[in-house]
Every structure is written in C-alpha cells, then in structure tokens.
Amino acid sequence: MSPFEVLVLLAIAAFLAGFGGSYLGIGGGVFLIPFMTIVLGVGIKIAIATSLIGVIATSSGAAAVYVRDHLTNLRLAMFLEVATTFGAIAGALVGLRLPDFFLFIVFGVVLFYAAITMARIRETAKQRAYQAGDESSLSKRLNLGSVYFDQEDQGVYRYRVERPVAGFGASAAAGLFSGLLGVGGGFIKVPAMNILMRVPMKAAVATSNFMIGVTAAASAFIYYSQGLVDPGLAAMVIIGVFSGTNLGTRAMVKAKASNVRVAFAACLAALGVAMVLRLAFPGVPL
Amino acid sequence: MQDRIAALRRAVISEVEDRNRLIFHILRGGVVVSVAVLLFGFILVVLAGQSTIPDRSIPPRALEEELFRFTSAGYLSLGVLVLIFTPVLRVAFSLLSFLEERDRLYVLMTAIVFTNLVTSLFVLA
Numbered sequence: 001m002s003p004f005e006v007l008v009l010l011a012i013a014a015f016l017a018g019f020g021g022s023y024l025g026i027g028g029g030v031f032l033i034p035f036m037t038i039v040l041g042v043g044i045k046i047a048i049a050t051s052l053i054g055v056i057a058t059s060s061g062a063a064a065v066y067v068r069d070h071l072t073n074l075r076l077a078m079f080l081e082v083a084t085t086f087g088a089i090a091g092a093l094v095g096l097r098l099p100d101f102f103l104f105i106v107f108g109v110v111l112f113y114a115a116i117t118m119a120r121i122r123e124t125a126k127q128r129a130y131q132a133g134d135e136s137s138l139s140k141r142l143n144l145g146s147v148y149f150d151q152e153d154q155g156v157y158r159y160r161v162e163r164p165v166a167g168f169g170a171s172a173a174a175g176l177f178s179g180l181l182g183v184g185g186g187f188i189k190v191p192a193m194n195i196l197m198r199v200p201m202k203a204a205v206a207t208s209n210f211m212i213g214v215t216a217a218a219s220a221f222i223y224y225s226q227g228l229v230d231p232g233l234a235a236m237v238i239i240g241v242f243s244g245t246n247l248g249t250r251a252m253v254k255a256k257a258s259n260v261r262v263a264f265a266a267c268l269a270a271l272g273v274a275m276v277l278r279l280a281f282p283g284v285p286l
Numbered sequence: 287m288q289d290r291i292a293a294l295r296r297a298v299i300s301e302v303e304d305r306n307r308l309i310f311h312i313l314r315g316g317v318v319v320s321v322a323v324l325l326f327g328f329i330l331v332v333l334a335g336q337s338t339i340p341d342r343s344i345p346p347r348a349l350e351e352e353l354f355r356f357t358s359a360g361y362l363s364l365g366v367l368v369l370i371f372t373p374v375l376r377v378a379f380s381l382l383s384f385l386e387e388r389d390r391l392y393v394l395m396t397a398i399v400f401t402n403l404v405t406s407l408f409v410l411a
Contacts, residue, residue, distance in 0.1 A: 075392065081395075
C-alpha cells in the first residue's frame with residue numbers, strides 16, 4: 001500500500017470512528033486501533049498513539065455539542081474524571097513496558113465483557129425517569145443528579161445517580177485501559193454509568209464523550225513525548241474524526257435511546273469476534 | 287415544534303446556559319484551530335515539494351525553531367499539540383467556574399484532575 005493510500009484510507013476510517021464514537025459515547029479507538037494494525041499494517045504502539053489523538057478529537061468535537069444541548073452531566077463527569085485520570089497515568093506508564101501480544105489479549109477480553117453487558121440492558125421512559133426512594137447520601141452530597149431534555153419523546157427527565165462508589169471504581173479501570181490501549185475507555189464508562197449508576201443512555205453517552213478527552217490527553221502527551229506520534233497519520237485522523245463528529249452528534253441527539261444501546265452492543269460484539277479471530281490465528285503479523 | 291423544543295430547553299436549564307456556551311466554544315474552538323494548523327502544515331508539504339509527509343513528531347523543546355523555519359513537520363506537530371491541550375484548557379476553565387460557584391467539593395475534585403493532567407504532561411513526559 002502506498003503512503004498516500006494509507007492516509008486516504010485512514011481519513012475515511014477516522015470519519016467513521018468520529019461518527020460512531022460521537023453516537024455511542026466512545027472515543028472511536030476501538031475501531032481505529034484494529035483498523036490501523038490489521039488493514040494498514042501500522043505498529044500497535046504507533047496505532048495506540050494515533051488513536052489517542054483521535055479520541056481527543058472525537059471527545060472535543062462531540063462533547064462541545066452535547067454540553068451546548070445540556071445532555072452532559074458536568075458534575076458527574078468531574079467526579080469520575082478524578083478516577084479516570086489516576087487510572088490513565090498508571091496505564092500509560094505500564095503500557096509502554098508491556099509486550100504487544102499482552103495488549104491484544106487485554107483488549108479482546110475487555111471488548112467481550114462490554115458487549116455482553118450492553119446487550120443485556122433495557123431502557124424505557126419509566127426507567128429513565130426519577131424513581132422514588134432515598135438517594136445514596138454520597139450522591140446527594142456530591143449533587144450528582146441532573147436533568148436533561150430528550151428529543152426522542154420531547155420529554156424532560158430528572159434522574160439521580162446511584163452507586164457512586166462502584167461507578168468511581170469502574171471509571172478508574174476505564175482510565176487504566178485507556179492509557180494501556182489508547183482507547184477512550186468509553187466502552188467501560190457508558191455501561192458503568194448506564195447500568196451501575198442508572199444514568200439514562202443518552203446522558204451517559206454525552207457524559208462519557210465529555211470525559212474521554214481528558215483521560216486521553218493525559219496519556220497522549222506521554223506517547224507524544226516518547227516520539228510515538230506520527231504527525232501525518234495524526235493529522236488525517238483529526239480531520240476525519242472532526243467531520244465524523246459533526247454528523248454523529250446530530251444523529252445521536254435525535255435518536256431513540258434503545259437504538260443507541262443496540263448499536264453499542266453490536267459494535268462491541270463485532271470487534272470482540274475480530275479480536276478472537278486474530279488471537280486464534282497468531283500467524284497474522286501484528 | 288422547534289419553538290416548543292426551544293422553550294422546554296430554556297425552562298429546564300437557563301441558569302447554566304452561559305457556562306455551557308463557554309465550554310462549547312473552548313472545545314469546538316480547540317478542534318477548529320487544530321484542524322486549521324494541520325491544513326497549513328499540509329500546504330507547507332506541498333509548497334516545499336516534499337514527496338512524503340513527515341512521520342516523526344517534533345519534541346516540544348525543538349518546536350519553536352521549526353515553527354520559525356516554517357517546516358511542515360513543525361506545523362503538523364503544533365496542530366496535534368493544540369488538540370492534546372484542548373481538554374486541559376477545558377478542565378482549567380471548569381476549575382474557575384466551580385471556584386466562582388464557591389462549590390468547595392468540586393473545586394477540590396477539579397484541582398485533583400488538573401494536577402493529574404499537569405503531572406502526566408510535564409513530569410512523566
């Protein structure tokens with residue numbers, strides 16, 4: 001493949017990653033890393049560094065729109081960012097010392113876990129709405145509950161945030177994987193917020209998108225200073241992702257929450273299968 | 287219908303409107319500036335008649351010199367760095383806005399996040 005073809009294909013892949021990432025609340029690294037390593041033949045560490053840049057672009061482009069449209073829970077994001085930034089630093093430090101093969105295995109396992117979890121979720125308007133009963137005292141103290149307007153059914157939903165401690169722990173793990181694997185960690189954060197903390201799907205997507213940029217920035221600069229960022233590849237990814245998020249955010253704001261959830265689970269399952277195939281046929285050059 | 291949507295939105299969340307607007311501009315602005323600098327970098331590749339696009343980023347310390355010499359590698363690296371620092375700027379802004387609200391708990395949390403970011407940017411790197 002000529003260098004020019006690589007750049008064009010990468011820009012197209014980045015466009016799709018930006019679209020999918022902003023629609024699903026993930027950075028798009030789960031698409032970009034396998035695409036770069038398998039199709040374009042880029043080394044995994046360069047691919048991780050490039051993907052981290054793509055994650056920041058997806059996050060910034062998409063989060064801007066979701067914050068403006070009040071889908072993002074800013075307090076919840078800041079609370080969980082404390083966990084993700086600690087995790088990301090640990091992950092980036094460890095990741096640079098780990099063998100490539102190990103990175104692939106961790107990546108595959110995480111994908112499968114998230115796909116299965118997402119496929120089991122249901123969300124109805126009733127579940128989305130504020131439930132009676134006592135809020136956990138920590139959630140109350142942190143003032144985590146919020147309100148958002150859903151274009152799907154023209155409804156205003158007040159929701160509260162449950163199990164803040166479990167969500168905090170899951171976010172620390174998400175941060176660790178982010179630094180380790182160059183992904184935003186959105187595929188852990190979205191299920192963590194949606195399943196564990198009972199945040200409505202769209203608010204979870206928007207809040208995850210808001211957070212992943214910060215997590216990725218902490219890791220990205222470490223990779224940059226190690227000389228692992230290829231500016232040509234990174235530039236194509238940024239430009240492609242930026243165009244993709246412009247369409248993806250528009251689609252998500254109007255979409256049905258259940259569609260967003262199904263798309264999320266399907267994507268992860270497909271990626272998990274791809275990873276297993278790769279591990280089952282180790283003859284394929286990494 | 288559009289009017290109704292707009293009215294509902296205003297009714298729900300009017301007080302935080304200004305702050306959200308500013309965050310929107312910071313994030314969006316960061317990406318737009320980054321893309322503009324990258325496109326300038328690509329123009330320099332063409333103008334210099336280079337047959338390949340630079341594949342090594344410029345270390346932050348050497349960046350200034352490259353920018354004055356208008357090298358494509360310098361401007362492509364700058365575009366990438368602008369993007370990396372966009373979320374950092376956003377966190378700094380969040381810190382200011384929680385300070386303004388006098389919300390001590392969130393000032394503390396945001397300060398921790400900011401410290402972590404700065405640590406990874408300048409100490410670890």
